Amino acid sequence: MTGAILAGPPAGLWTLAWRRLRADRVAMLSLAVVAAFLLMLVLSAGGLVAADWEDEVGVNYAPPGFVGARVAVGPSAVAERAALPDNPFDPLADDIRALKAQLAARADATPEAARRATLPFGGDKWGHDIIKKTIKGGETSIVVGLAAAALAVGIGTLFGALSGYWGGVVDDVFNWFYSIFTAIPSVLMILAVAAVLQQRGVATIVLILGLTGWTGPYRLIRAEYIKHKGREYVLAADAIGASHWRKMFSHIFPNVSHVALVQLSILVVGFIKAEVILSFLGFGVPVGVVSWGSMLNEAQNELILGRWWQLTAAAIAMALLVTAFSLLTDALRDALDPKVK
Amino acid sequence: MDGDIMGDDVLLDVRALQIGFRVDRHTTVDAVKGVSFKVPRNGTVALVGESGSGKSVSSLAVMGLLAPDTTVIAPSSSIRFDGRELLSLPAAARRALCGKEIAMIFQEPMSSLNPVFTVGAQIGEVLRLHLGMGRAQARRRTLELLDEVGIPDPAVKIDAYPSQLSGGQQQRVMIAMAIACEPKLLIADEPTTALDVTIQKQIMALIASLQQRRAMAVLLITHDLALVAEIADQVVVMRHGEVREAGAARQVLDQPADAYTKALLHCRPRLDQRPWRLPVIADYMKEAGGGERQRFAGGDIAEGQGVTFIHPLQRERGYRPDDEPVLVVNNLSKSFYVREGWFGKREFKAVDNVSFTLARGRTLGVVGESGSGKTTVGLTLLRLHQATGGSALFDGRDLLSMTAREFQAYKRRIQIIFQNPYASLNPRFTVGQILLEPMRIHRIGADDRERTGAAYSLLEKVGLPAFAFQRYPHEFSGGQRQRIAIARCLTMKPEILVCDESVSALDVSVQAQVLNLLQDLQDEFGLSYIFISHDLSVVKYIADQVMVMRQGVVVEMADSDELYRDPKHPYTRTLLAAIAGRT
Numbered sequence: 016m017t018g019a020i021l022a023g024p025p026a027g028l029w030t031l032a033w034r035r036l037r038a039d040r041v042a043m044l045s046l047a048v049v050a051a052f053l054l055m056l057v058l059s060a061g062g063l064v065a066a067d068w069e070d071e072v073g074v075n076y077a078p079p080g081f082v083g084a085r086v087a088v089g090p091s092a093v094a095e096r097a098a099l100p101d102n103p104f105d106p107l108a109d110d111i112r113a114l115k116a117q118l119a120a121r122a123d124a125t126p127e128a129a130r131r132a133t134l135p136f137g138g139d140k141w142g143h144d145i146i147k148k149t150i151k152g153g154e155t156s157i158v159v160g161l162a163a164a165a166l167a168v169g170i171g172t173l174f175g176a177l178s179g180y181w182g183g184v185v186d187d188v189f190n191w192f193y194s195i196f197t198a199i200p201s202v203l204m205i206l207a208v209a210a211v212l213q214q215r216g217v218a219t220i221v222l223i224l225g226l227t228g229w230t231g232p233y234r235l236i237r238a239e240y241i242k243h244k245g246r247e248y249v250l251a252a253d254a255i256g257a258s259h260w261r262k263m264f265s266h267i268f269p270n271v272s273h274v275a276l277v278q279l280s281i282l283v284v285g286f287i288k289a290e291v292i293l294s295f296l297g298f299g300v301p302v303g304v305v306s307w308g309s310m311l312n313e314a315q316n317e318l319i320l321g322r323w324w325q326l327t328a329a330a331i332a333m334a335l336l337v338t339a340f341s342l343l344t345d346a347l348r349d350a351l352d353p354k355v356k
Numbered sequence: 357m358d359g360d361i362m363g364d365d366v367l368l369d370v371r372a373l374q375i376g377f378r379v380d381r382h383t384t385v386d387a388v389k390g391v392s393f394k395v396p397r398n399g400t401v402a403l404v405g406e407s408g409s410g411k412s413v414s415s416l417a418v419m420g421l422l423a424p425d426t427t428v429i430a431p432s433s434s435i436r437f438d439g440r441e442l443l444s445l446p447a448a449a450r451r452a453l454c455g456k457e458i459a460m461i462f463q464e465p466m467s468s469l470n471p472v473f474t475v476g477a478q479i480g481e482v483l484r485l486h487l488g489m490g491r492a493q494a495r496r497r498t499l500e501l502l503d504e505v506g507i508p509d510p511a512v513k514i515d516a517y518p519s520q521l522s523g524g525q526q527q528r529v530m531i532a533m534a535i536a537c538e539p540k541l542l543i544a545d546e547p548t549t550a551l552d553v554t555i556q557k558q559i560m561a562l563i564a565s566l567q568q569r570r571a572m573a574v575l576l577i578t579h580d581l582a583l584v585a586e587i588a589d590q591v592v593v594m595r596h597g598e599v600r601e602a603g604a605a606r607q608v609l610d611q612p613a614d615a616y617t618k619a620l621l622h623c624r625p626r627l628d629q630r631p632w633r634l635p636v637i638a639d640y641m642k643e644a645g646g647g648e649r650q651r652f653a654g655g656d657i658a659e660g661q662g663v664t665f666i667h668p669l670q671r672e673r674g675y676r677p678d679d680e681p682v683l684v685v686n687n688l689s690k691s692f693y694v695r696e697g698w699f700g701k702r703e704f705k706a707v708d709n710v711s712f713t714l715a716r717g718r719t720l721g722v723v724g725e726s727g728s729g730k731t732t733v734g735l736t737l738l739r740l741h742q743a744t745g746g747s748a749l750f751d752g753r754d755l756l757s758m759t760a761r762e763f764q765a766y767k768r769r770i771q772i773i774f775q776n777p778y779a780s781l782n783p784r785f786t787v788g789q790i791l792l793e794p795m796r797i798h799r800i801g802a803d804d805r806e807r808t809g810a811a812y813s814l815l816e817k818v819g820l821p822a823f824a825f826q827r828y829p830h831e832f833s834g835g836q837r838q839r840i841a842i843a844r845c846l847t848m849k850p851e852i853l854v855c856d857e858s859v860s861a862l863d864v865s866v867q868a869q870v871l872n873l874l875q876d877l878q879d880e881f882g883l884s885y886i887f888i889s890h891d892l893s894v895v896k897y898i899a900d901q902v903m904v905m906r907q908g909v910v911v912e913m914a915d916s917d918e919l920y921r922d923p924k925h926p927y928t929r930t931l932l933a934a935i936a937g938r939t
Contacts, residue, residue, distance in 0.1 A: 246779060247774045247775075247776060247779040247780040248779060248780055248781055248782040248783075250735075250740050250772075250774070250780075251772070251774060251780045251781070251782075251841070251844070252782070252793075253740055254738050254740065254767065254771060254772050255767065255768075255771075255793065255794040255797060255798075255844065255848065256764055256767040256768065256794065256797045256798060257793070257797060258797075261797075266782055269782075269784035270782070270783065270784055
């Protein structure tokens, strides 16, 4: 480049970044996907979409519409039940009979016949619509993934910046802390934090994952700061009298932000998956709240029965979001780099 | 041209070479626009040019080292080597040829050698791959080669890792690797640019003697015309991908026909002259174009004295008794400690008892080779390194012993310009942000509007267009970036400016422009410079007093004219003798 500077209207960093992003087809596609997911999250949180996901609209395990209804097994099951004779020695026989009568009365209220035999993408054990359930589940999972990853990267970046920039004793202290943290098995760590927090809920999951997930970003950001603090532009900033805080966050951070961004995308993916593990261990979302994790958890038993649709729906939604999100952060990193034309 | 070579004597014949690089789907940038030259057997040809001239790209094309997916070589181009057309050769055949018959040495020996293998293993690999030698035979041959390139004690050094050798020795190892297969053509791409002056001379002598002894051809690529004079038979001067002038070396250097060649020859400061202002390429190009002559050489002083840019007004240098000292440095020392064993540490004295006085409006040149501690002196004065001992009195206050808070006020009065303008500007800041930041930190100017106004006027002062304000540093060339760095220092109106190799990374013609700018600023604002450089000609031009350093110690200090006329210390004499082109 031999000083070929075009005279023209100047553009700010973000305008330039947007212009570059727009030229990138993959980035725009992934941006659209992520935006669609976020829109759905907002709509479902606002009760405009999938608010009625708990309605039992289909028969239990209603297959997807494109597969077709199951051959009528309902009547034979009823017949089986009827064929079972009463046990005269059963001390609970009277209670059971009363319960059966109650059940029959309830069945009149929501008649079995009114339930649909198939649903667009099938139904779960209770006959909930899987599509609505996936949308509602996404609300929890995306919030958990994004918030926990932001928390983890935030802590990791702050610690890494302090540790890498100051070095010496500060670095030693942070490294000891880091070593202790990573020496404890991660599941044990998660359980310990969960036990301390003592309540179940989305905020708790975010805290658990955020407080245990900062170690990866910390290591990388620390290494970047060690590399950058000796660079001439930082020495130049020192020479003009910039404060330490200014050097750390106005000068160095924009130059290492790509590491934080890439870490963010990796952690979002990891945390959406980690929420599944937490739900499985019983530290996940409370009963009555649905998430992709709890859906996958239910799907384990269903798969044996050949009911694949719940697993498929949650997996497709997760895969789409995660792929689009990684591609987007990748493109964002490139677009925010003023050196790339 | 008289050196025209015919038929069988031509080893390498490059004709109408045209190379472009694909930037994106729609644009291709032409790097080489129809270049032709010939390299005779047993001859040395030099491709000379500044950055962006296409000289390296041309040589990489000969080696076939250009990335195939981004490079476009025009179908009309031809590179014939020893009777074979290289461009139509299949990739495998071409690879076999390169390394065996054509070998190349690069600018940075430190990054061209693999740090995890011994030098013996790396040379041996070449021998075993290309010549099919066995292990023992390859080792014997490696020893001979190391001996031939002048590595002392080859039996020991063969098992050394690259990091255990000095820069000069590393380059010798690279040369040993290149000549291992007895190539017919050796391409040397800036082989001495990264080395110290005294080492440069040795390496050039080695290449010249190998060329004679082995009867091979050498294609030397360099930006330094003075170097060419020593070893090349033929010179090809390139600019912007075109050949400006070609011919026998003596003829081109003594009677250049092309304006650009003339400019290149005169832009470098010379030891025997100190013009009021260095000529720049634009002066010569204007003359060639017959356009109006620019007024120059000290402006009004030179008016009507028969002074032209060929015979400019000379500038007097040197300290005078009535100079007011602005910075007095006494016994400055800086030690680094290397940990040894569990508890022990070894002291390494980077700067040892350095004392000097800097006068207001004058320039102190600091000269030395790498490892001499000259840069450490500069960084320690700015407290970018903590000094181990000594004092630096500025206005009667010791800069080195004051607290960080007290020093903050002094920071704006003593500033530094770094060597590498590509590294010293934050790539994420616009030029405007870069210029406003120091003014905001030191509360110079009442508000941002006033500061912005000041920034614009400084841009004009250093010769940059106003729209530079909104641009990012990477959009500028090296010389322009160095101007931005200078403007950043000027925002604080400093009294002392430390120039740490500030023009070393720049092209010769740009170097002259930046030196002129620094000189103009000194004339206008009365700045005092500490000018640190390894380049003795540049220091001779700009400095009033020169301090020669070696291994952290000052070996000689004198007024610049006196030092160059009558060097007292043997080391100073060695340095002066090593300047290329000085006979």
